[in-house]
Amino acid sequence: MNDRSTLDPEDWAAFRRDAHAALDAALDHVEGRAARPVWQPVPEPVKEALSAPLPDAPSDTPELISRMVGEIAAHDLGNLHPRFHGWVHGAGTPEALIPAMFEAALDANLGGREHAAVYVERQVIGWWRQIFDFPAGAGGLMVSGTSMATLLAMKAALTRHGGTALRDGGLAALPGPVAAYASQEAHGCVARAFDILGLGRGVLRRVPVDGEFRIRTDRLEAMIAADRAAGIAPLALIGTAGSVNTGAIDPLDRLAGIAAAEGLWFHVDGAFGAMARLAPTLAPRLAGIERADSIAFDFHKWLHVTYDAGMILIRDAGALRHAFADRPDYLAGAERGPAAGDPWFTEFGPELSRGFRALRVWYQMLRFGPARLGACIAANCAQAAHLARLVEAAPDLELMAPAPLNIVCLRYRAPDETAAEALNTAIVLALQERGLAVPSTTRIGGRLAIRVNLTNHRTRMADMDALAGDILRLGAELA
Secondary structure (H helix, E strand, O other): HHHOOOOOOOOOOHHHHHHHHHHHHHHHHHHHHHOOOOOOOHHHHHHHHOOEEEEEOOOHHHHHHHHHHHHHHHHHHOOOOOOOOOOOOOOHHHHHHHHHHHHHOOOOOOEEEEOOOOHHHHHHHHHHHHHHHOOOOOOOOOOOHHHHHHHHHHHHHHHHHHHHHHHHHHHOOOOOOOOEEEEEOHHHHHHHHHHHHOOOOHHHHOOOOOOOOOEEEEEEHHHHHHHHHHOOOOEEEEEEEEEOOOOOOOHHHHHHHHHHHHOOOOEEEEEOHHHHOOOOOOOOHOHHHOOOOOEEEEEEOOOOOOOEEEEEEOHHHHHHHHHHHHOOOOOOOOOOOOOOOOOOOHHOOOOOOOOOOHHHHHHHHHHHHHHHHHHHHHHHHHHHHHHHHHHHHHHOOOEEOOOOOEEEEEEEEEOOOOOOHHHHHHHHHHHHHHOOOOOOOEOOOOOOEEEEOOOOOOOHHHHHHHHHHHHHHHHHHOO
């Protein structure tokens, strides 16, 4: 055995040159991205190259850099482009390359122990505790995104309801059936959380919405009363701060009051909408979010932190710890040394091996500051309002839903529903495949809509003008 084997470079100077070249290539990609089509299909030769078996021989660094530029970066999804409006993607920043380099250089495990990275994550949690006006006893955890954050929150809610006996006895230890409540517009991750927890998606009651796609509190209260009468214990109420279809915000303060009166865990899905807290003109729309028991939100959407980076924020950090804490002998803490640093983050979630996601958020917030980040959020909402006005002013276009935040749902008018579905599907594909723009689609009241999401700090009003013009032109061409 060769005890001098290592994965470090044999020639550090040559590696530095290669690394600098890689950085330049990455910066070139970001700087020039707007000049290229928004999206392009991945060519067959590239698919073949990326399906090839693993070679026995190692590759050279310059060769791999060249492949990343020519095969991967050249055929990205396009979310860095100012005219990418699909789903809910962030647009990243060139600045993100800096913490990414240190994240790789440190190779920190944030499961716990005593090192500076742990204090970075605690600081980031503390910042968001203050932003949402949570009490001093609040805590949280960096996670992959809102889907995972929602799962952790519902695990904490379930443990509070059934006690720690659930951790040994499982769902059989529950005193009886339970139910949770969310609007019909709630994200699919809410039902998935109950599925994963073993309760089944059926425990989630889908509450009807009003004309602005917000949860109807009268129907909610009736459903809670009906469950109690049937011997079913209400467990949790999930409010939405920015629905994925239309950007609707539930009446969070009213929901907080109902949850308090009924003894429900009040969780807010704020995947992207919670970030509006940073924009003074938008923050009042989130009134009541500060009363939540938990908030799930993403940094990789409207804060443009590199994927993936989300957070679960819990009003009572102890509730999360009771749901997950488990310190076997080989993870024993200490008052001094590298095993210190209690409590460890692994006590607040399912993972011991945790990356340094917090560094990306820490850098982004310090580099740009809350005011500048909030200004970008407010700009996207102004662009959405502008696009909605363009749609309403165009006789051939139909606004499918209110646009209260950053999402506009529209379509090109057609003689009947079948024709409208075919035409608007064709318009979206033409926009995407011609590299003009990337909106996505959804259904509003069962009818297909072109969905334009604005979580992109590079988007300008002129892009909204161009999009509306392209939809009108393509609609006439393809009709």
